[in-house]
């Protein structure tokens with residue numbers, strides 16, 4: 001099987017059988033298709049509470065853009081995860097869907113809303129430049145509306161567009177006004193521009209079913225217009241050394257191991273020497289012999305791309321999610337750092353009780369997750385007093401990791417325990 005076919009195959013397992021996808025037809029005939037950079041590229045996604053309509057809205061967007069020749073229509077079942085994927089558990093990636101507007105080329109992630117899948121949401125959201133938060137008019141904002149907003153903020157999403165969905169199911173106009181007002185307040189409380197954020201009221205289901213265009217298809221157009229104009233084109237860090245955090249790994253019989261993920265910065269040309277950093281004491285040296293972006297062969301991979309890199313001479317089992325691909329000598333893995341951390345309150349979805357020094361949660365950095373131990377800085381007042389950390393506290397602590405991870409001062413991370421985010425932090429100084 002060709003590299004292209006396998007990548008396609010893998011992403012099909014993640015998102016959809018796409019028999020009508022022109023790219024898949026071409027690839028199955030084994031033509032090399034070059035990825036054209038004719039429009040600026042942006043990564044976005046749907047976030048929001050379970051059942052509020054994220055997947056339905058995603059399907060509606062592809063349907064509408066397909067009518068304009070800008071997408072392949074993916075119905076609900078093709079986007080929502082297949083049962084076997086659910087069985088694969090929490091290591092799966094979220095589905096990447098591709099469409100265009102007049103202005104841009106989008107890769108869209110439909111984040112699963114259920115709390116059990118938030119681990120995926122964290123890495124999925126990490127590749128978002130902007131987001132569409134979906135809130136059902138019938139429910140208003142719910143706990144995951146808030147958690148996803150917080151995560152989005154954390155992973156660097158600067159602007160969000162709101163889609164108030166299921167407007168067809170609400171009779172009361174005042175209810176709609178209330179939902180809108182509360183969303184503006186919530187956005188502001190998380191540091192977004194609540195007063196100016198576009199809020200579109202509509203129904204994804206009506207758009208899919210071709211009913212009530214005034215709240216259906218018209219609102220999908222308005223939504224995409226808002227996304228095009230409100231969410232700024234991110235500045236890609238193309239002049240920095242290449243770095244891609246590995247999200248998924250697979251092997252192609254006869255060709256080798258492919259690591260895929262979103263390129264954080266830099267540009268990598270085919271046949272470059274690279275290192276896989278993290279999880280091990282010393283980096284693994286290898287060479288990138290082929291590159292694919294959006295299932296099309298490329299000579300180079302650049303910041304913002306979702307790419308698959310074919311790695312020479314490394315075994316699949318030696319490549320792990322959470323490692324990074326970087327240029328030789330440019331990145332280092334570390335096991336200990338000083339952090340400034342905010343501990344979430346119970347209202348924010350965090351712990352109900354405090355914790356002591358020697359706390360052992362799971363740490364999430366880029367696509368990595370690793371067992372960690374948090375202690376008070378040696379010699380600090382808190383250490384002497386054996387102080388407790390309470391929800392709502394801002395604390396400085398020392399964090400040690402079970403295995404080394406590539407990291408830099410100034411990077412953000414999440415702390416999770418028992419399936420929920422309990423703290424968010426900033427790496428203030430690398431110790432070891």
Ligand SMILES: Nc1nc2c(ncn2[C@@H]2O[C@H](COP(=O)(O)OP(=O)(O)OP(=O)(O)O)[C@@H](O)[C@H]2O)c(=O)[nH]1
Nearest residue numbers: 050051052053054055056113114166169203204205
């Ligand atoms: N009445 C009405 N129902 C809708 C609308 N959009 C979605 N639904 C229904 O709401 C339910 C949930 O929709 P999904 O699209 O699966 O919601 P989701 O946010 O993706 O859910 P999770 O992925 O499980 O978090 C489905 O039964 C949809 O048919 C709408 O505009 N109006």
Ligand SMILES: [Mg+2]
Nearest residue numbers: 054055112113
């Ligand atoms: Mg869904």
